[in-house]
Amino acid sequence: MFEQDVVRYQVEDGIVRIVLNRPDCLNAMNRPLLRQLLAALELAAVDEAAGAVIITGHGRAFSAGADIRFLNQAAPAEVRELARLAVAVTSRIETLGKVVLAAVNGDALGGGLEIAEACTLRLAAEDARFGHPEVSIGAVAGFGGTTRLPRLIGKGRAAELLLTGRLMDAEEACRLGLVNRVVAPQDLPAESEKLLRGILAQSPTAVRLSWEAIHRGLSLTEDESARLGADYFGLAAQSEDFRIGTRAFLDKQTPSFKGR
Template identity: 70%
Template sequence: MPEQETVLYHVEHGIATIRLNRPQAHNALNHEVLQRLLSFLNQAREDAAVKAIVLTGTGDAAFSAGADIRFLNQAAPLEVRSFAQLAVAVTHAIETLGKVVVAALNGFALGGGLEIAEACMLRVAVRHARLGHPEVRIAAVAGFGGTTRLPRLIGKGRAAEMLLTGRLVSADEALQIGLVNRVVAPEDLNAEVQRLVRDILAQSPIAVRLTWEAMHRGLNLSMEESALLGADYFGLVASTSDFREGTRAFLEKSSPSFRGS
């Protein structure tokens, strides 16, 4: 392995950890990082042994400081757009992976780094983390999906304040407004993320996947259409052996044994 891989990939007990690995640059995002991240996401998608993915960063300072500003300062407009399109492909891959994806925010998550975390199912942050979209402070826009996902996560008003002022929020405030799901001490981050992932993996994988799809797709539909989509998925999951097992176990007051079929 080269001395400095910009993104690391490791699988253990069915959980793939993808780690941004540019600590000297606060795990900033450049073309190489995004391309390798997309490649590892696709690898995890195709690996049946991988049941969940944890995205995190190297070090205790930053999950990711966002896009590499030095590149942005020198790049032509079409290069910047191409760079943003690659980042959008990454966030889209995260959302549509069909597997559990949790962001372990080991430090501050800013700009594009936060946009990657926003695409994940859940986010767990260390207590000293700070999160935000400071793009406007360099006359930029949150162009990796932040203007789309942040309002859906925390509401239009709160998102507008963060996006239009560039104000950073603490981990505790992020928890209060719904931007992260849990806040932990740094030494507890890995254990808490593993526990959360295991809690989800203990459920029927089909039910988990269809629940996420219903939520993700339903946000782009009217209220009635979204509810009908949920009803369709409810009927679809009723055709699985996991559904029969889950309802049987409930009635018999026993623990279900899901097989993912």
């Protein structure tokens, strides 16, 4: 469906690999790329062969961000339309119902970083760089960065990055909590898949409900979030996976989850 275009969609052994495919411009995001990325996510949401998703970039970068040539020539209304399309993409990543991992194979800047920030998990190659340089071109991190980055690394640290445009390497991103793990560039595909395989071995129902509780709970008070977690615990208890998992624990066996 996307093989010859600006987004590639591949599925193998339960893992979808969505590849941003504008390597000549460091996978800069324009409307065609964002539309195809959204379409790829919608396909992954209903693809019965897809248990989890990896988003990565083709070539030297994950994504250098929004296409600045477009931004320079576009009318303000067109810029806002692009941002709203990107927000639809990042929101869909968070609500896909499946774990989405950003395998950051190079620079993740501006809108590219905002795509990664929306993912459930982020693995980075050692030579990757991260940052929100929007202010350096007179812009704002309008694809969700002003919302998600403070939640990931804290208000003060996020403010520094968003207000200075400073770039950081993968190790600093990991220390700040933006990245889960840093690996050698050649190991990034295998390590990304290995992490997802560990998640796919768990109850799909419990994984989905756990992520929903995390995501929804961030917008609630601590007490409300705790009650939401209790409600999701109750929902999990209604599943077949809950009975399978608890029985397997008592019998000292490895559970074989059904995802229902």
